[in-house]
Amino acid sequence: QKEVEQDPGPLSVPEGAIVSLNCTYSNSAFQYFMWYRQYSRKGPELLMYTYSSGNKEDGRFTAQVDKSSKYISLFIRDSQPSDSATYLCAMSEKTSYDKVIFGPGTSLSVIP
């Protein structure tokens, strides 16, 4: 079993749709949960960050973490063509440095 699993897609939605992206993981020691966005031919950029379980909202984006199920989600409301990118879930243990483990990424296209 891979440490972090994520449906690779591709996922194609019309503009304005609600998008749900998900990951599962196996390592119960993970404490920090992130979503990174990566545009084509670019480096990943941090989109959302959550410590332990719970929800976090930032504008059109909501991140959810359910540690009991080892399941994390990212919701995008009112999706825009500019949201078209690959979304990487990521997580790390609580250590003194940032050894971040990434999922394989989900490719999202938002069609105008």
Place this chain on the structure above:
Amino acid sequence: NAGVMQNPRHLVRRRGQEARLRCSPMKGHSHVYWYRQLPEEGLKFMVYLQKENIIDESGMPKERFSAEFPKEGPSILRIQQVVRGDSAAYFCASSPVGQGSGELFFGEGSRLTVL
């Protein structure tokens, strides 16, 4: 430019040659991470360095790969005697001292093609 700088952006090598990839972290960051990204795969951790120290190289292949972060100058990822399987995008990331929160700042990547 205060971001993570990587060069070269694109590198073509023939089998058996050496590849050197350079990374300058964000200003004020002293922790550098190297990741490799293969098509259809996520970013795979390779190595974590601080100035003059390799802290965690658990993701580095045992042979042909090495990394350094000297007191002066950029971090360098070196791949000796490259093979076609080394073709990938190599990303460098940096973080502030002792953050431990998972927030990494990535460069644009160096794309290595081995002919």
